[in-house]
Amino acid sequence: MNKKPDPAGTPDATDDKRDDEGGVRPLSSALKTLEVLDALGESVSPMRLVDLTRVVGASRATVYQRLLTLVRAGWVELTHDGAYRLSLHAARVGDAALAHASLGDRAEAVLRALADTTGETASLAVVDDGSIRIARRAEPHGVLKAELRVGAVLTLDGSASGRILAAFLPQTTLETLLRNGGTLADPHVIEAARATGYATSSQRDMPDVMAVAVPVDDAQQQCYAALSLVGPVSRFDAQALLGPLREAAAALTAMHHRQHIGIRR
Secondary structure (H helix, E strand, O other): OOOOOOOOOOOOOOOOOEOOOOOEOOOHHHHHHHHHHHHHHHOOOOEOHHHHHHHHOOOHHHHHHHHHHHHHHOOEEEOOOOOEEEOHHHHHHHHHHHHHOOOOHHHHHHHHHHHHHHOOEEEEEEEEOOEEEEEEEEOOOOOOOOOOOOOOEEOOOOOHHHHHHHHHOOHHHHHHHHHOOOOOOOHHHHHHHHHHOOEEOOOOOOOOEEEEEEEEEOOOOOEEEEEEEEEEOOOOOHHHHHHHHHHHHHHHHHHHHHHHOOOOO
C-alpha cells in the first residue's frame, strides 16, 4: 500500500463537498481513515503506530488521529504492549458481508462437508477489491494445513482458482483484475479450463502442493466464485476429486439462488 504523505503532515483537513460531476463527494477524511483499517486488515499481527505510519504514508499525528477514531468507533483495539489490532466488531461486520454474499455459515458448512469427504482442504475464492482472495476455507481433521489463510490473495495465472475464474468470470470483472496487475495464464490453459470446467494450479509457487478448482455460479448463472481443493502432490488425484467438488459447487449455486428469491433453508 503506497500512499502519498499528507502535504502538511497534520491531522486531516476539511473535506471537499462536491465532485467534478456535480454529485456529492465522498469524505476524504473517512477514506483516509479506512486506509488505516485496510492496513491492519492486511497484517497477520497487531501493528505499532510507527509501522502504520510507514505503510499508510502519513504523519505520525495524522495516523494517530485516525487510529483514535477507529478505537472510539469500536473497530480497533490497543493491545497491552502498545500495538493496534482489529476488534471483534470488524469480525462481525466481515461475517455479515459474507452472509450478504451467500458466503456465510451455510457456505462454510458446504466447505466443511467437502473437506471431510475428500480429506483435502477446501477453499472458496472471490474477487474482492481488484484481487482474488480466499473468502472461506475448511480443513479436514488430521491433515496437513494449507499455507494460505482466509483473505490471502491468489494469483490469476498460477492458482487453480485464478485460472478457472479467468475462464468463466464476466469480462468486465476480468478486466478489473487485469487493470490491477493480474496476468493471464497461457491461452491454451484458459481454453482447456472452459472446455473441461475445471483448472489445476501451476505449482510454480508451491511445488509440493496441488489444487483443482471449479466455477461457482450465482442466481443469474454468472460465475462469482471458485471452489477448490488443495493437498500434497504425493496423494493428490484431481480427477477423483472433481465429482464431490462439482456437487459442492452446485450446492453453493442452489444456496445463492434460494437467497436471491428470499428462501432460507
